[in-house]
Amino acid sequence: MIAEVIVDVPAMGTDRAFDYVVPDRLHGLIVLGIRVIVPFGPRKITGFVVAVKEDTELKRVKPIVDVVDLSPVLNGELLKLGKWLAESTLCFLHSAYQSMLPAAMKMSYTKHVQLLDETKSSQLPQEIIHLFQDTGQLAWEELIKLDLKVVRFVQQAMDEGLLVADYHVKSKGKKKKQKVIVRNSSREEIVQYRNEIKERAPKQAVVLTYLSDMNKDDIALVELMEATNASRATIKSILEKGWIEQVEREVYRDPYENRHFERTSALDLTSEQASVIEPIIETIENKVHNTFLIHGVTGSGKTEIYLQTIENVLNKGKEAIMLVPEISLTPQMVQRFKGRFGSKVAVLHSGLSKGEKYDEWRKIHRNESKIVVGARSAIFAPFQNLGVIIIDEEHESSYKQEENPRYHARDVAIYRGEYHRCPVILGSATPTLETYARAQKGVYQLTSLEERVNQRSLPKTEIIDMREEMRTGNRSLFSEALFNALKDRVERREQSVLLLNRRGYSTFINCRDCGYVAQCPHCDISLTYHKRNRQLKCHYCGHEENLPPSCPECSSEHIRFFGTGTQKVEEELNKLMPEASIIRMDVDTTSRKGMHEKLLNTFGEQKADILLGTQMIAKGLDFPNVTLVGVLAADSMLHLPDFRASERTFQLLTQVGGRAGRHELEGEVIIQTYSPEHYSIELAQTHEFLPFYAREMKIRKLHQYPPFYYLALITVSHEELMEVVDVCEKISHQLKEILTDQAVILGPVASPIPRVKDRYRYQCMIKYKNEPNLRRVLHEILVHYKKDKQKNSLMINVDMHPQTIM
DNA sequence: AGCACGCCGACT
């Protein structure tokens, strides 16, 4: 028997199946979707079995060394999905499969030098033999750290056959093991024994009483020790007597083990909600695929529709995937799902450790969980019998992976929905133009929720023209209206949320005398000043340097700080409103694990008046006491060189508006801007999606952007500017020759940030409607340049549906 | 990716 294996060598030349003989001892173990260890050249690596056949045309076929898994990690559907993913995003097959699995399942490879038998090793000098452990192995990594002469000597010994290389494969993720005490005698026997030793060993007697009384046959060692106050030594002596036994058992890490979730049951649906859920349930009943867009204002009760749809699916013995944006995967959200469905829910988000994610994945894999609530990658949950896929906040950019494979979770969802013949539900108050256009065309089924569940009207939104504030002499960061509103909330003990899409203290520093602006030495971008440690930081490559005491160009001491970041706002607030307590939330304050949640909890417990943060605070938050939302600089996103800038601004402002006054208290939103007349700001004020959609669609049509045209973006980067421009130009020419006249090829142009980490970046954009050859040509381009220029450090990246052109 | 093979320049 022969197995076709996709090997773990993500390179152009190895992006295909390799044939291996299945040895007799592995017959029956080698099945589709399992990982195996195979010899590849001189090394041993792993790969996925993607096909099994009787024969091969090849003469020399090596045997599979071993299996990695006991059961397949990818089922037939996921194998097919991976192939489609690789083709549609132009990535390596192995990368596609790997990205469908938790990171802990990535394999790592090490090389060792192996000592041979006595006759060979006796020919080596004693000081060399000394280097080897008692296992006779020396890690290559360790070897090359040693003296060059020693390395040479070992290499020569290997050439002469006195030593050999040995390649190890190991999984990065470890299954968590727990020591468990198993009672392997009858209760009577234990009681009898206890009575015998009671006098001499009272501690042991306590443990034995506990063991004979407990109503199960095993107990975790730690639990037993805690319950009986016994020491390790005590238990060890009982173990030696043989009345009990210690075994290692695999356990799941449960990230939510110490939480209690209040059980909830289905709420009554409003008539509007009922009319939305009805066609979805019908689709489930009829076992057909259909994609629904639920366009519902914030607070219109989409989540309850999701919950009840999932309940319906579970009752049919099927499973459900619920995707939420990473940032809104808050405890509140998890609470809602755990509360309704209890332990059937697996949760996957970036706040979990690799091991925890792996365990959550295994719960799904073993069919112990029926629902997964998770961020983007949860779309690959290994369910066998999917009943529904839901994508909440469909417009969120975090559903697009910005590294290979560059997939969009929405596309994967629809692929899986078609396979399982089940509905896909997209929900948003501000759907993307692509989605809404498809819904209008009837490709997706459009449903709307226009009423808020609690009958609350949307908060009133005020737009403040900051130019006007300037004219009246207010040069502070806060307009009069916002300042008064904030002060008012603090006095009334209500809470406020302040949004500013820039972290740090100031966006750039500038010398008043010569005009010098501090720039990153590795990127074409100005450095951001961080006041806490008086440092200048690059937000692209992480470069840090101390704030110069004077201008490095002209030695002037007149250095000014321009632009406002969250740190500066915090400082200003402390000055202007010393009585208000503030929580600042941005990458700088939430990078430590658990900080995100901790800060939100503190705010939720009303231990702070103001939550100040970057866009990470804009989504999914639901705090009843928040009655004011302020946006400090609504323009910060608007003027980015990206065709989606208006759409993003509208979405952000509309979403942020939904954060205020969600409960009993009336909410208010204040938006500060220098472009109050811009339609995406004006229409966000009145929460009018449809007029915004109509307006933006006209612009997209005029400029040939999605959803009227598809986009593909090729980014070329290299240390040498000339090389980048040259390659980009050649690619552009090649595309112009092969694609039809309908395709628009732009570039080469420099990327909006032309240099990052000492590499120049140029790009080529293709706008097209129907280009059957596009994928093939792009693939050829990748093959061509990745082959002969790879060592030249030339990098070429293709994104088939870029979400941003930065 | 890693490793071998192989073809040219700078040394004992």
Next chain:
DNA sequence: GTCGGCGTGCTC
């Protein structure tokens, strides 16, 4: 004459 630079090509 050899050591070692890294360009090229292959891995079932």
